[in-house]
Structures are given as structure tokens and as C-alpha cells.
Amino acid sequence: MLVFDQVSKSYKKGAVKAVDDLSLEVRPGEIFGFLGPNGAGKTTSIKMAVGLLRADAGRITISGYDIAKEPLKAKACLGYVPDNPDLYERLTGLEYLNFIADVYRVPADVRRQRISRMLEMFELTNAVGDLIQSFSHGMQQKLALTGAWLHDPDVLILDEPMVGLDPRSAHLFKDLMREHCDRGKTVFFSTHVLEVAEKLCDRIGIIKKGKLIACGSMDELRDQAKNQESLENIFLELTEQ
Amino acid sequence: MSMLFKLVVLNIKNTFGLSVLRDRIRKREKIWQPLLMALLLLYSFGVLSFMFSRLASGLVMAGMQFGQPEIAFTIAIVAIQLVVLIMGLFLVISTFYFSSDLSILVPLPLRPSYIFTSKLATVLINELLTAAFFFVPTVIAYTRFAGGNLVYWLTLLIVFLLVPMLPLAIASVLALGLMKVINRRHRDTLMVIGSLIIVSLSLGLNFFIQASVGDNPAALEEILASRFGLIETVGSRFPGSVWATKAIALAGTGEGWLNLGLFLAMTAVAMLLLMALSEKLFYAGLIGGDEVSRKSKQLSQVQWEAQTSPGSVFAALFWREWKLFIRTPIFALNGFLGALVMPIALIMPFFAQGRGGQLTELMVLVHTEPGSTALTLGVAAIIILLGAMNTIASTSISREGKLFYISKMIPVPAETQARAKLTHAFVGTIISAVPITAFYIFFIKPSLINVVAAVLIGLSGSLLGLAVGLYIDMRWPRLHWTNPQHAVKNNFNAVIPMFLEMAVLGGSAFLAYKLIAAQWSVYLIYTTFLALFSITGLIVFYLTVAAAEKRYHSLDV
């Protein structure tokens, strides 16, 4: 579904190696958590996967489409929410959602049904007619998530999606991710909240200084970092020097 | 005080991207870009200066006939003050109230007037650049004639630095007042309306001055006879311009120093008053200023259905461009203000001066050949220029700013997006053409064929500027801005199409002259231009659209 194949990226003409030979496969039906210290290269990897940044080397495919070679097909299978959900402030919430639905070509009845379901879940039904400018940070995050869900993408790529969500919304949102994956789709997200990753993810990857230093299910990670039980301890041990 | 100084330096660095530039120079990375910009800027500065220097020489010569060559300075200073007052108002509002870095500055333990002044400094530098366009040619023209010593040059420098301050202070006071009183929830709309009123008032003032000088021969003679009579009349409604002129003209003498002192004192008082006022009013208009109206009501079934009805991808892109442009006051004003002001500015001289014989003479001229053909082509030229001036195409990537990621994320070919942007720009150009066309129809009453020709030639001629503008903006977009003003005003991309169109129009004027002289039929001349403009325009249009994919692909966000 989502495959990184020996992907590298450096900034400033090679001075900063942000992602270093990253290889990783996320399978259908899987929720994949992407962990790592600040500046490890999570956002950079994600931006390359959604076609915002060009990789220096390597290949990224989404549902079998190379994001560099067949960007339109790859992007059509993809939903993305960035780490800072800036949206068009001067559109209303609904105008934004309808814009997204139009460009992803979501049929009328499907879009209405999805939009109203998500809005009800996030309690945005009353706010959606207002300008996005008037939304709180969390409301914008919810709107961005709703937009990413509209076309029922094969692969959802989310950069720190939990930031700004209140506990109830975060809970509902986790259910939504689970449900999405139960239908054979894929979710790939970065996070700093280890409890969420531990409970929710089928597999976890830990990246440090651009390199993938660990990858696997919780059990596999436990084996790798001997005698550590919680993900927090595993994370601390693996990312130490 | 040192805090104020630091803040000023910080703001200047931030506004003009100095740190980025230094970073690049140190790393020898992409210096050619700013270099190219600087070269182009120098070139365009040269071209404009040349145009103004012809004007300035003319003014000095004309003034000399009455023994008052300094009139050139008075007029330049009045022009600077007017331009700074009008343009400054928008710059001031957007800088003071719409910069996103304000939310960082306001919580810092700094006095409001310090933050205000540091922002004002960046505006001032902008306005000094504008002022230089008027001032430098005048200095050259006058000095060639009058020469000058060290004191003269020193006076010039001081006057130059001071000139924009007074109108800027007035504009700032107006802005502070405007933002204090207008209702927060309708700020966008009210800001547009308020600014329009102020601009109209300033233009009205200008008209008033022209009218008061225009008509009375006896008064005119008297004005011309006394040493500074003309200067005092022209400058009478612009405080300071007379003092400044006299300071320059009499540099080195006691009277010269006195006038310079007066000018300096007045500016200083204005600035101090402004700072004091800003301490009281700045935060009052600023804090909570981003509040927008919220209905928070559930949409009715009809609204809901209407707002979720599907449309084509192209339509979705077009309406996105349209709404974002028209709903951001700074973009909309920047786009359409020129189109509104231009016809008014054109009408005024007629009303002010030629109420009698001149006007009828002129009317006869534009209703007989070749006058009417020339005028038709002239209106077309104005439409073309307005198309380039609305900067819709040439800032359309820059305007997206950090939201450009959405355009890269959606599964829509860059070609389609470019086409939507150009369509938006073309529609915008049609709108900018409305006031001038209306002015043409109601004021000149031309034949239908001339109206149609002016509009068609104008619109087809604008295609080139739009397409080139979009290409340039795809090549060097300015995506990292904190203030929407940076995307449209301080964006050099916006200027290039204007110069391009000016060059094209220069060539076209020559061609038109030749064709009219060769006695081609009117229809043939119109068809020639229409065909020429449409074909080149469409070719460049399609080349730009074809290049979009590559350009979008190479823009990392």
C-alpha cells in the first residue's frame, strides 16, 4: 500500500541529511505509527510521500503508483493532513470541504453522507457554515481530517493528527482509524504520544537522525530492546545515542 | 530607546528578507536570484527615472520662464506626498493590522508605540523608494541648471528623508482612527469602503487645487510675478512643501536654514504626536482585530444541498481563486483600486481646466480621424495596462503562501490549476476594464465599432502579460510571507508584466502610428492588432499552461 524504498533526502545541498536510506512497507489493513525525536525526519518523510517534497534518491509508491512518476494517480489514493493544519481562512468550512470533494470527484450523495457523519462526530455541524478564520486550532484540525477522509483514500498519511484534539474527539478519531483499516485501508501517522501508538498501531517504526532504527509490532520491538516492557522505555533506550 | 532600535532593525530584516539574503550570500546559494532581481529593479528604476527626468526637465524649463525653476521641487514634493498618502494608507493598514508576526510581538513586554514605530520604519523605507522615483530625476534636472554646493546637497538629503514622513503620519493617524472605530466583525468590508472614501477625498482635494489654479488669468499673472508665488499656490494645501522648496532653493542662506528648520520641526512634531497617539490607539484597534462574524447556526436543508452540490474540477479551482482573492481585502484592493482610480484621474484634468473651448476642441479631435482611431487604441492600451496592474496572474502562486501545499496535494494536473488561475486573471481583467470602458462610452460617446474594438484589442492584448506574469510567479513564487501585502505589493513578480506590457505598447504605438500614416482602413488596423495580440497571447498562454507541471513539480513546500 505505502512503500518507502531506499529513500533519502537532504536539505541545503547535502548539509543536513534529513532522511537517510529509509525503507519501509505499510500493508493493507495496517495502522502504522511513525515515532522519533524532534528533527528525526518524520515530517520530511511524510512530505515526500505525499508529493510535497522531491526525494533525492529512492522510490515511494502509494497503492502501487510511484508518487514521482504517476503523481496524479498516487495522489488520488491518498489523504493527507499536515502537522499544522493551515486551511483557507477566507472560505467557510463547508466551502472548503466541497472544494476538496470536487477536486477528488466525490459523488454528491457520498460526499453529503460522509461530510454529515464526520461533522456530527466532531460536533462541527453548527460551525461549518462560518469562515475557517473563526475556527479554533482543534476545529481546524478536525476540518482538515474530515477533508482527508472525504474520498475514502486507500492510504491516509497524517502528521501528528492528535495534536489539538480534545479527549473525546481523539477517542472517536482512533475508532475511525481502526474502522478505516478494518476495511483493508492503510493509516500511516507520526506521533509523539506513545500510549496512542502502543495501543492503536499494528506496527511501529522509530526513526532517528533520518535512519529507521527499529520497526515492527510491539512484540518485535520488545525483543529488539531486551528487557523493556513499555513503549516508552523501548523508545528511550533505542533513541539513546 | 535601544529596545526601539533593535525592534526596528528586526522588523526591517524580516520585511525585506535580509537574513535570508545574508544566509544565501554566505553559502553562495542562489545569489543570482536576488542579483537578477536587483538588476531588473535597477533597470526599471532607470526607465521610470528617465521618464520622470524628462518631465522634471520640462518643469524646470517651464518654471524658469517665470524665474521659479524650484517649482519642479514643489511639484515633486506634492506628488510624493499625495502618492505616499494614498498608497501609504493601505500599506500602513496591512502592516499594522494584518501582519501575522504581530501575535508574537504583542505579548512581549514592549510599549505599543515601540512596536508601532518599528513597523512604521519598514513602511517608511518602502515609501522612500517610491519617493526616490520622483525626487532623484528632479534633483538631476534642477542641479544641471542651478548647480549646488555642499549645503545644497545636505539640504536635499534631509528634505528627501523627511518628505514621506508627514503624509505617512497623516495616513497612519487615519488608519489608527479607522481601525479603532470600525466594527470588528465587518472589518474587511469596512476597511475597503473606508479606504475608498479616503482615496476619493484625496483625489477630490487634488481636483480642488487644480481647479483653483486653473481658471483665473488675472490671479495667474499675479502668481507668476512674485518670486515664490507659483510655488506657494501649488503648495498651499500641502503643508511643508513650500518650506522644503525654499530650503532647497535658498540653501545656505539664513532663510534657507529657517525653512529647513520649520520643515524639520513640523515633521518631528507630527511624528511625536503620532507616536503618542499610537500608544493610546494602536492596541485598541489591533487586539481582537481578527474576530470575525460567526453565525454558528445549523444550515437549512436547502443551503446544505446547495453548498454540497458537485461541480467540475475546473469550476472548483476557479471559485477557490476567486473567493480567496475577493475576500482578502488587501488582494482585492490591490487588484481593483487602480482600475477605479484611473478613469477618475483621467477625467479630473478635463473638469479642472478645459471647461471652455479646449474641451470642445478636444471632442472634435477625438471624433474625427485619425483621432478616434488613436483614442480607441489608447483605451485598449489602458485596458492592457490595467490587466497587468491588477497582478492577479503575476501573484497567484505567491498569494497561496503556505497553503500552496493544498494545490500540490490534490490530484489535479498543474495544467488545470494554471488554466483556472489564468481564467481568474482574465475575468479580473474584464472587471478592471469596466470603469475605463464606461468612462470612454459616457464621456466620449464613441461609435459602437470603436468600443468593441477597444475592448477586444485590450483584452486580447492583456493575455500576454497575464501568461508571462503567471510563468514568472511559478518560477519565483514568494510563498513565505507573514503579511498578505508581501505577496502582492512587495513582490517583484508583480512589476515585471507591467514593464513587459509597457514595452509591448511602446512598439504597438509605433506600429499604429505607421499604419495610420500609411492610411490603412480603420477596420484593417483593428483587425491587425486583434490578430497580433490574440495569436501571441494565446501562444504564450498555452506555453505557460504547458510549463505548469514542471514548475509545480519543482516547487518544494
Ligand SMILES: Nc1ncnc2c1ncn2[C@@H]1O[C@H](COP(=O)(O)OP(=O)(O)OP(=O)(O)O)[C@@H](O)[C@H]1O
Ligand atoms: N525546510 C527545511 N530546510 C532545511 N532543513 C530542514 C527543513 N525542514 C526540516 N529540516 C531539517 O530536517 C531535519 C528533519 O526535520 P523534520 O521536520 O522532518 O523532523 P520531524 O521528525 O518531523 O521533527 P518534529 O518531531 O519536531 O516534528 C531536521 O534536522 C530539520 O532541521
Ligand SMILES: [Mg+2]
Ligand atoms: Mg514534524
